[in-house]
Amino acid sequence: MIVIKGLRKSFNGFEVLKGVDLALPENHITFIMGQSGTGKSVLLKHIVGLIKPDEGEIRFENQDITKLSEKELQKVRKNIGFLFQEGALFDSMTVGENVAFPLKEHFKLSAKEIKSQVEELLDAVGLLASKDKFPSELSGGMKKRAALARTLALKPKVILFDEPTTGLDPILQVSILQLIKDIKEKYQLTCAIISHDVALALKFADYIAFLHQGRILKFGTPDEIKQAEEEFIQNFLRSALL
Amino acid sequence: MNILRFLGKSFLKVLEDSGGIFLFFLKSLIYFFTPPFRLKHLIKHMEFIGVKSFLVVFLTALFSGMVTAYQVNIALAKVGSQSILGGAVALTLTRELGPVLTAIVVVARAGSAICAEIGSMRITEQIDALKIMAVNPIQYLISPRLWAAILVVPLLTAIADLIGIAGGYVVGVFLVKIDPGLLTARMTDMVEFKDIMSGILKSIFFGAFLVSVCGYKGYNVRGGAEGVGRATTEAVVVSTVGILVMDYILTTLFF
Numbered sequence: 001m002i003v004i005k006g007l008r009k010s011f012n013g014f015e016v017l018k019g020v021d022l023a024l025p026e027n028h029i030t031f032i033m034g035q036s037g038t039g040k041s042v043l044l045k046h047i048v049g050l051i052k053p054d055e056g057e058i059r060f061e062n063q064d065i066t067k068l069s070e071k072e073l074q075k076v077r078k079n080i081g082f083l084f085q086e087g088a089l090f091d092s093m094t095v096g097e098n099v100a101f102p103l104k105e106h107f108k109l110s111a112k113e114i115k116s117q118v119e120e121l122l123d124a125v126g127l128l129a130s131k132d133k134f135p136s137e138l139s140g141g142m143k144k145r146a147a148l149a150r151t152l153a154l155k156p157k158v159i160l161f162d163e164p165t166t167g168l169d170p171i172l173q174v175s176i177l178q179l180i181k182d183i184k185e186k187y188q189l190t191c192a193i194i195s196h197d198v199a200l201a202l203k204f205a206d207y208i209a210f211l212h213q214g215r216i217l218k219f220g221t222p223d224e225i226k227q228a229e230e231e232f233i234q235n236f237l238r239s240a241l242l
Numbered sequence: 243m244n245i246l247r248f249l250g251k252s253f254l255k256v257l258e259d260s261g262g263i264f265l266f267f268l269k270s271l272i273y274f275f276t277p278p279f280r281l282k283h284l285i286k287h288m289e290f291i292g293v294k295s296f297l298v299v300f301l302t303a304l305f306s307g308m309v310t311a312y313q314v315n316i317a318l319a320k321v322g323s324q325s326i327l328g329g330a331v332a333l334t335l336t337r338e339l340g341p342v343l344t345a346i347v348v349v350a351r352a353g354s355a356i357c358a359e360i361g362s363m364r365i366t367e368q369i370d371a372l373k374i375m376a377v378n379p380i381q382y383l384i385s386p387r388l389w390a391a392i393l394v395v396p397l398l399t400a401i402a403d404l405i406g407i408a409g410g411y412v413v414g415v416f417l418v419k420i421d422p423g424l425l426t427a428r429m430t431d432m433v434e435f436k437d438i439m440s441g442i443l444k445s446i447f448f449g450a451f452l453v454s455v456c457g458y459k460g461y462n463v464r465g466g467a468e469g470v471g472r473a474t475t476e477a478v479v480v481s482t483v484g485i486l487v488m489d490y491i492l493t494t495l496f497f
Contacts (some may be wrong), residue, residue: 001263048374074376081374088371090363102375156377 001190002047002080002158002212007056009042016042017054018214024158029184029191031201033236034211040194043211044160047192048082049073060158078106081151081159085166087090087143095122095146096131109207112161121149125179126229141172144181152187153208161193165200173197177204202226210236248378259458259480260445264321266380267454268460270388273381283386284393291352291387292394303402307409316416319409324418328425329432336433340403341441342489345448348395349481353456356387357477360460361470369461384457386449396442397448403441442495447492448485455481470471 011213014040034038045051047058048213049065057064065076069093074082089098099118102107109117122128125145135143144164151159161180177193179222184191197213201208202222210217210225210233225233253259273281311331318324319343360383372379407429414420459477 042350050370050373070378077374077376082371084367084371086366088367090368091366102377105375105377123476150375 001060003059004043004047005057005059007046007058008054009039009046009051010054015214017046017053017056020211020214020216022216022219024190024192026190027184027188027205028206029181029193029208030209030210031205032192032194032211033198033201035236036196038211039214040089040211041162042196044082044108044162044192047158047160048077048080052083062137064189078154081154081156083144083147083151083159083161083164085162085164087147088144089147091135094132094134095127095138095149098135098146099149099153102150106154116207117153121152122146122150124183125149128158140167141176144168144176148179148183150181155187156189158190158192161191163194163196165195165197173200176237180204196240198237226236256294257389263454263458263461266384266458267388267450269357269380270384270454270457271450273378274385274389276378276381276463280382283382284390287387287390288394290355291348291390292398295348295351295398297345299398299402300341300383300405302343302347303335303340303405304385304409306343307335307406308413308422310334310339310406311410311413312417315414323490324420325424325431326428327414327418327420328410329428330406331414332429332433333437335406335410336403336438336441337493338441340487341399341445341448342485344394344399344402344445345452346482348391349456349478349485350400352391353452353481354474354478356453357460357474358470360384360457361463361473362388364461364463365466365470367423377460380461387457388453391449392446393449399442399445402488403438433447440492443496444489444492447488451484451488452481455484 002024004020004022005016008015009017016044020043032043034040042051046053046066049068053066056066060064060076060080063076065073089095090101093101096118098115099121103114103117118131119128122131125148127142127145127149127189130138130142130146135146139145164176164180168176180191181204182191183189193205202225205222207219207221209219210223210230212232218225218230218233220228226237228234312326314330314334315324315327318327360369363383369379369383372382385486411422411425414425415422456477459473459480460470463473465472
């Protein structure tokens with residue numbers, strides 16, 4: 001579904017991505033792991049065109065999105081959702097209005113249809129009771145769930161998650177990832193998740209990609225990653241599971 | 243050498259910002275006419291920039307008109323020409339004080355709020371979220387504000403002209419004791435349609451300029467909450483000084 005080839009990106013002369021090659025398998029969850037500052041978020045932002053690469057290509061449904069204009073990218077973005085680390089909910093709108101926003105922008109729906117879809121989406125993420133609350137009244141986990149409902153409103157084929165579990169307690173971390181897994185099944189989604197949590201990745205990932213020194217060091221199923229011979233990966237797994 | 247480097251760097255920053263603001267203005271101006279049309283947003287921002295600035299504009303214009311009349315009277319008394327007080331006050335207000343003071347009041351009240359709001363949306367990734375949802379952030383956030391300012395700043399200026407002249411009338415008639423008939427006759431003799439329209443035209447430029455500067459500064463905020471504060475201060479300073487510079491240039495073009 002999404003194929004990245006030879007992606008390179010530098011900021012102020014410092015090369016963050018040094019030729020990333022990665023394919024996100026369709027209808028599966030891929031965890032992207034690696035040390036802090038290795039460019040995981042930068043990689044994800046390239047996929048939605050928020051950052052333009054210096055070199056390389058990103059193919060989505062057989063078109064190279066790095067070559068698209070901002071207007072052409074808008075069509076692609078309706079199919080690729082992105083969940084920001086802090087949710088990026090509009091703080092002047094209620095949760096319900098946030099979820100209704102993409103529906104009002106892109107679909108010609110009546111007020112009744114919008115209301116019913118908003119309620120269905122909020123119900124799917126377990127936030128129906130918080131429909132009229134403002135983002136400032138929500139906890140970290142609730143914000144992420146509200147943002148997920150808003151992302152789902154556009155009915156994307158792919159959702160990219162930028163550290164969806166950071167800052168949450170272990171119980172909430174599991175519940176958010178379980179929710180992502182359930183939603184992936186329900187809506188037949190392709191998901192990429194940035195995470196540092198090895199235990200959660202091994203439990204919830206279909207595939208894991210290790211980003212190290214600007215390249216994908218290893219890509220495989222959780223079992224394959226556990227058996228990886230690369231010293232960096234073994235150190236990473238050991239340190240995380242201490 | 244350091245001074246030269248500093249001057250060169252500052253000059254390049256001014257050039258970069260000027261070009262950036264101009265392109266930002268052009269995009270905001272044009273995107274308004276691309277679907278989806280945002281008339282509800284336009285009305286909302288007209289209310290914010292226009293209706294909610296009314297009281298401050300009213301008070302500023304009233305006291306500016308009164309103090310102008312008071313000071314001009316002192317100067318005219320020295321040459322025994324107090325009879326032209328009404329005309330002098332009306333000319334000053336319609337040509338210069340009305341548009342300039344209105345624009346500066348709008349910068350302080352609405353421009354700073356626009357910069358801070360857009361800036362905080364930038365640092366909390368709400369602008370990126372708009373892009374991700376296939377919504378053009380400039381078309382959604384800036385275009386309606388730009389057109390709202392283009393439409394309401396001239397209206398506020400017309401009101402400011404009227405209130406300021408009324409203030410001058412009160413001082414002229416009740417304090418200086420000029421005959422009301424003479425005062426108004428000199429106003430109508432000396433003020434031409436061109437004088438009023440030049441002020442209104444200036445205010446259209448000022449409205450477009452202040453939203454472009456404040457919107458641009460907010461849209462390009464870097465550096466968290468401190469960055470928002472810095473950008474807001476810069477936006478107010480650049481807008482205010484820019485309005486005064488633009489006023490001089492437009493005045494030399496009009497007259």
